[in-house]
Amino acid sequence: MQLDAKIPGGPLETKWDRHRFDLKLVNPSNKRKFEIIVVGTGLAGGSASASLAELGYNVKTFCIQDSPRRAHSIAAQGGINAAKNYCNDGDSIWRLFYDTIKGGDFRAREGNVYRLAQVSNLIIDHCVAQGIPFAREYGGLLANRSFGGAQVSRTFYARGQTGQQLLLGAYSSLMRQVARGQVTMFPRREMLDLVLVDGQARGIVVRNLITGQVERHTAHAVVLATGGYANVFFLSTNGMGCNVTAAYRCYKKGAGFANPCYTQIHPTCIPVHGDYQSKLTLMSESLRNDGRVWVPKKGGDTRRPEDIPEDERDYYLERIYPSFGNLAPRDISSRAAKRMCDEGKGVGPTGRAVYLDFRDAIQRLGKAEIEARYGNLFQMYERIVAEDPYKTPMMIYPASHYAMGGLWVDYNLMSTIPGLFVLGEANFSDHGANRLGASALMQGLGDGYFVIPYTIGGYLAGTKFAEVSDSHPAFQESEAEVVAKVKRLLSIKGKRTVQDFHRDLGNVMWEYCGMGRTDEGLTKARKLVAEVKAEFWQNVTVPGSHADLNQSLENAGRVADFLEFADVLLLDALARRESCGCHFNEAFQTEDHEALRDDVNMSHVAVWEYAGEGKEPIFNKEPLVFEFVKLATRSYK
Amino acid sequence: MSSKTINLTLKVWRQQGPKAPGRLETYKADNIPTDASFLEMLDIVNQRLTLEGKEPIAFDHDCREGICGMCGSVVNGRPHGPERETTLCQLHMRHFQNGDTVVIEPFRARAIPVVKDLVVDRAALDQIIAAGGFISVNTGQAPEANSLPVPKDKADLAMDAAACIGCGACIAACPNAAAMLFTSAKISQFALLPHGRPEAAKRALAMLAKMDALGFGNCTNHKECEVECPKGISISNIARLNREFIKAAFASRENLP
Numbered sequence: 063m064q065l066d067a068k069i070p071g072g073p074l075e076t077k078w079d080r081h082r083f084d085l086k087l088v089n090p091s092n093k094r095k096f097e098i099i100v101v102g103t104g105l106a107g108g109s110a111s112a113s114l115a116e117l118g119y120n121v122k123t124f125c126i127q128d129s130p131r132r133a134h135s136i137a138a139q140g141g142i143n144a145a146k147n148y149c150n151d152g153d154s155i156w157r158l159f160y161d162t163i164k165g166g167d168f169r170a171r172e173g174n175v176y177r178l179a180q181v182s183n184l185i186i187d188h189c190v191a192q193g194i195p196f197a198r199e200y201g202g203l204l205a206n207r208s209f210g211g212a213q214v215s216r217t218f219y220a221r222g223q224t225g226q227q228l229l230l231g232a233y234s235s236l237m238r239q240v241a242r243g244q245v246t247m248f249p250r251r252e253m254l255d256l257v258l259v260d261g262q263a264r265g266i267v268v269r270n271l272i273t274g275q276v277e278r279h280t281a282h283a284v285v286l287a288t289g290g291y292a293n294v295f296f297l298s299t300n301g302m303g304c305n306v307t308a309a310y311r312c313y314k315k316g317a318g319f320a321n322p323c324y325t326q327i328h329p330t331c332i333p334v335h336g337d338y339q340s341k342l343t344l345m346s347e348s349l350r351n352d353g354r355v356w357v358p359k360k361g362g363d364t365r366r367p368e369d370i371p372e373d374e375r376d377y378y379l380e381r382i383y384p385s386f387g388n389l390a391p392r393d394i395s396s397r398a399a400k401r402m403c404d405e406g407k408g409v410g411p412t413g414r415a416v417y418l419d420f421r422d423a424i425q426r427l428g429k430a431e432i433e434a435r436y437g438n439l440f441q442m443y444e445r446i447v448a449e450d451p452y453k454t455p456m457m458i459y460p461a462s463h464y465a466m467g468g469l470w471v472d473y474n475l476m477s478t479i480p481g482l483f484v485l486g487e488a489n490f491s492d493h494g495a496n497r498l499g500a501s502a503l504m505q506g507l508g509d510g511y512f513v514i515p516y517t518i519g520g521y522l523a524g525t526k527f528a529e530v531s532d533s534h535p536a537f538q539e540s541e542a543e544v545v546a547k548v549k550r551l552l553s554i555k556g557k558r559t560v561q562d563f564h565r566d567l568g569n570v571m572w573e574y575c576g577m578g579r580t581d582e583g584l585t586k587a588r589k590l591v592a593e594v595k596a597e598f599w600q601n602v603t604v605p606g607s608h609a610d611l612n613q614s615l616e617n618a619g620r621v622a623d624f625l626e627f628a629d630v631l632l633l634d635a636l637a638r639r640e641s642c643g644c645h646f647n648e649a650f651q652t653e654d655h656e657a658l659r660d661d662v663n664m665s666h667v668a669v670w671e672y673a674g675e676g677k678e679p680i681f682n683k684e685p686l687v688f689e690f691v692k693l694a695t696r697s698y699k
Numbered sequence: 700m701s702s703k704t705i706n707l708t709l710k711v712w713r714q715q716g717p718k719a720p721g722r723l724e725t726y727k728a729d730n731i732p733t734d735a736s737f738l739e740m741l742d743i744v745n746q747r748l749t750l751e752g753k754e755p756i757a758f759d760h761d762c763r764e765g766i767c768g769m770c771g772s773v774v775n776g777r778p779h780g781p782e783r784e785t786t787l788c789q790l791h792m793r794h795f796q797n798g799d800t801v802v803i804e805p806f807r808a809r810a811i812p813v814v815k816d817l818v819v820d821r822a823a824l825d826q827i828i829a830a831g832g833f834i835s836v837n838t839g840q841a842p843e844a845n846s847l848p849v850p851k852d853k854a855d856l857a858m859d860a861a862a863c864i865g866c867g868a869c870i871a872a873c874p875n876a877a878a879m880l881f882t883s884a885k886i887s888q889f890a891l892l893p894h895g896r897p898e899a900a901k902r903a904l905a906m907l908a909k910m911d912a913l914g915f916g917n918c919t920n921h922k923e924c925e926v927e928c929p930k931g932i933s934i935s936n937i938a939r940l941n942r943e944f945i946k947a948a949f950a951s952r953e954n955l956p
Binding site (some may be wrong): 109112114116127128129130131132133134136137146148182186187189190191192193194195196197198199200202203204220221223226227228233235236237238240241247249269274295301302303335336338339340341343344441442445446448511512515557559561562603605606609610613614660 | 716732734735736738739742743746747748749750752753754757759760761763764765766767768769770782784785791793801807814815819820821822824828829830832834835836837838839840841842843844845848849850851853855856857858861864888889894895902924927939948
């Protein structure tokens, strides 16, 4: 597998400018001759669809939901980072770049991350112009707050629903292009295969989720923006529909899968409370601006939190990480919470929770101010848990939240398959081994608004295309495979439901591949996953028909792919002989239980190549070169 | 949190397809944990139906955090059920009593027809947005973000309106099947911001014309929409929409589409 990252040479600050100049252009009248498929309508897919259509390309956009406004980007709460330095507190593009690359535990590319920091400011300009009601100060100018892993306030926000507002902004731009006829929208379609002709991505095969019909769609390039795979853990903060299928099917067609073991466990989620539970709910990281995290000093303390006096509380994040305190990055905070619970100091009925307490902030700022900042989050908590967080501290526990790993892409965001571009959470490129808060929105929109419009032009202008229609044998083959798989799922007629298998898979992954990993556990997990997979194909029951809206069938296909993908994730975790960011192998830790990197042997991107049914994937690596930052032990103390 | 369970009788609207006749079917929902959400209750029932070899109840859902706008059914006559400002996915079973009968039906309006069981087709809402629910700015054109200050109270009001999740509960609640609350939320958001003013007249005219053309009714001040809106969108947005529309129709040079 060729892994040329195509990072331009020269000074970091001018790489992107020079690259944009070097990219070939498609002249305006030629743009209308090209068709581009975009799969997914989250921040990355929505913004890419709109921007490409504005340039004059013919865009066909697909999503699994009933409307492009629903993708799970909508649930992002806290905010979006940018290096505007409006707070005059020492921020700069360089600092955002450095915080992000350090936050990722030095496992991301300098060139990509620097570009991300550069375009961050353009994103805010564009979103404000789109009419996004960001929070403002009384003078009418934009407000900022701070987020984990940073000591400056650079996060822009729209109450506790920033993702919703940014997504609706991208969606409104997208709908404007639909009205102009420049985007054709295909909602309720699930991509089930990527079609290659002469080695180039030339189309996709989708299932119409309402009629069950399998459809073929051709294009000159395919842009995948299908999000992350955190639902491999079954319980996660992702939407119920989030899945790995589109990315995994591209992997099976030859796209390299990079760093699948980098999965983020978010520290502040509502704890698990029953085996009927379908998902976990995130409480925004922004809450840690004012909330203090603590556990009782004594294990097994069953008093109400309000009754535990100050000197019997351990504000462990403030104690262990005095300079970042409650705003320590996600991976660090999550592991600290786990450690407290492992030591028996966890609270709540299951002992797997810690307190997030607003008592001091309410005393300092008043209830009204806290309500203005976090009202909707407090309301959501109360609705789910039936306790009032203004009076009783919240109980929180880490949960699977985000995937830093994803399909490998070069600097142009193109995968190892020519013509297949991958944006947003679906790619691996910018967050290294751990993503900082408020950086996902930045990356999704950066990729879609400000990177792909340039880089896809370079590809289209410099590539020769054969005429391809949807009756090409490659489409026929692809469709036949998809139809066969659907039939097979419906024909098993076993005794267990799809959700049941998904939950089994999730239990194995969370137990052995969650916050703490060991070689023995990972090896055992591979065996257990193989068993679940084998039973799935013998004993799953999928009711209903293929020619109809059939949600069980949709899920069955997704769980089948998760069961295969899980093994790639476990293999990657085993192959990474170090701890870094969110990947924590207990054999590699410092005396203080922090992640211990091995920069000599492990400073690379691990890229997995599909080798065929039943064969172990092939390991490839892209070395990470650091010319501008010095690798340092990541400390937040 | 308690680990109590309750037993319910469900009467659920089952309809095989848009053209097929529908009917209410009765199901037992026993041993439902009161800490489960309404959709988790439906998950439990669906697991049982699947194991009995029956087709599970189709219902739309995704984020289960009350923000994507995908879920929503009429529960005992009320869109999203009995709790104020709560989507169906955030409604928890502790609000029901042991022995209750719960009637679950799809949102109903001619412009958002049933697809299957509780799933409806809300494409009409996308069409209303496509008619003018945007600010025409291409990527790359925007000036510096702080170059245009926005008074905080205006920004806050715009945010109140922008909180709409596009679920369609307002339409289901309205005796006229109007999409006025939905449409007014978008028109208000942009009308309140200086960035949205250049197209305000055109937007109001175009979105209302599209709304009418799609077969939605109009507002006659029943205020049911405001009561049922899971995001607490105020009908004062409809008043603002009316002002914008009248201003546009009488005082602007835009033609009625």
